[in-house]
Amino acid sequence: MELGKVAVESYGCTMSHGEGRRAAEILSSMGVDVKPPGDHTLTDDVDTVIIFTCDVISHTERRMWRRMEEVAGVGKRLVVGGCLAAVSPDEIALRFPHATVIDTMGLDRLERSMYCLAGRDHDNHKHTVFWASPGRMDAIVPVSTGCAGNCSYCITRLARGCIRSYPVPDIVDRIKCATGKGRKEVLLTSQDMAAYGIDTGSGDLGSLLGSITSSMDVEARIRVGMMNPMHARSRLRSILPGFDHPFVFKFFHVPVQSGSDGVLAEMRRGYTISDLRDIFGSIRSSFPMALFSTDIIVGFPGETVEDHRMSLDLIEEITPEVLNITRFSPRPGTEAEGMPGHVSGWLQKERSRELTKLHGEVLRTRLKERMGHHESCLVTEVGRKGTMMARDPNYLPIVIEGGKEILGAFVDVDTSGAGPTYLLGGREWKLR
DSSP: OOOOSEEEEEOSSHHHHHHHHHHHHHHHHTTOOBOOTTOOOOOTTOOEEEEEEOOSSHHHHHHHHHHHHHHHHTTOEEEEEHHHHHHOHHHHHHHOTTOEEOOOSSHHHHHHHHHHHHTOOOOOOOOOOOOOOTTBOEEEEEOEESBSOOOTTOSHHHHHOBOEEOOHHHHHHHHHHHHHTTOOEEEEEOSOGGGTTTTTOSOOHHHHHHHHHHHOOSOOEEEEOOOOHHHHHHHHHHHGGGGOSTTBOOEEEOOOBOSOHHHHHHHTOOOOHHHHHHHHHHHHHHOTTOEEEEEEEESOTTOOHHHHHHHHHHHHHHOOSEEEEEEOOOOTTSGGGGOSOOOOHHHHHHHHHHHHHHHHHHHHHHHHHTOSEEEEEEEEEEOSSSEEEEEOTTOOEEEEEOOGGGTTOEEEEEOOEEOSSSEEEETOEEEO
C-alpha cells in the first residue's frame, strides 16, 4: 500500500520527538511527501499518519488511544510506533485491525521500519535532512536507547529494554551535519544521559561531550538531557568536565522523584537523599549558576504524610528552577502495580498542589537572584506578540522584544523583571 502524503506525530519525551523527527527525515530523503513536524492537523491531503506514542502514565496512554481512534475514524492509514506500540502491540492490533505496528525502539530498528514502510531496500544511506521544531532552530540527537536502571514503577524500561549506547563517531557526525545546516541548539537525549557508555565500557558522558565540542567548527549550544542520580553518583567526577565548555549549557536535569529514603527504596531508584545532596553540591561547586531541573512523583504506594513533607523539604533545599510533578499511576507489568498502600486521587492532587505552590515561591526567589547582565544568550524560539525567547549559558529563559530575524542569534541581555518562569529583557539587548 502506498504511503501517499505522510504526517508524523510524536508524543511524550524529547527522545520520542527526536525519533519521530528522524523517521520523517528518513522518509523525506527517500522522496516520500512528508509534512513538517509539529502539525497534527488531519487535513484531507494526508494519507498516512505515523504516531510515535508515549505510555509513561495512564493519562497519556488514554490520550494515545483517543488519537488513534481519531486517525482511524477519518479513514487515514494508521501506523503506530513508540513505547505503547512496544508494550501493547496486540491490543493495538485488536482495536485497530488495519493499523500497522512498527518497531522504533532504537535508531537501527526505526530506520529498518521506515524502509519497510516505504517498500525500499535498506541501503544505509546517510540522511541529511534536518527539521527543527516549529519556531526553533534545534536538532534532537539521541545518544542511546534503553535503560540501565530497574525502577519499580517504570514502563519505559519494559518498552525499550537494556541500554544501548550509540557510537561516538555517529553522534558527532550527526551533530556536525545539524550545525552545518544552521541548527543552533542541539538537544542530546536518552533515557539516562549519565549511563551513556556503561554498556560498552568505552567512555562516558564527559568524554562524549569532549568529543562533540572539540569537533564543532561553528558556534552552537548543547543541552544535555536527563541524568538519573543512580549513575550520576558514581560517574559525576568524570562527567562534569564535559560541561566546562562555552558551547554546553550549564543545565542539569536530575530527577530526585522523592525526598524520602523509604520511598526511594520502594521505587528501586538506587540512591539515597545523602547521595542527592552530594550530587547537587558537586554540581554547584563546579558551576555555581547552573540551572537545575528535577522531577517528583507524588502518591507513590505507601507514601505517608511525613514522606511527602520530606519531598517538600528537599525541593526547598535544592531550589530547582524547573520542577516536573507527576501523580503516580500504576503501569501494567511493573512491580509497583501490585504494591499495597495506593494513595487516593484526591490526596495525590492535594500533594501536587502543595509542591506546585512551594516551587512557585522557590522560583520567584531564584529568578530575582538571577536578574542582571547575561552574556552570550542564544535566541532559541519565537515567542508571542513580537517577543523571542533567549537562553543564557545556564539555559535560563529570558523573554526579549524582537522578531524572527534574530532566531539563532547570540545576544547580550540586561534583565530587570521576571515573569512566572522566566526573566524579562525587553529591549535591553544587543547582538554579539
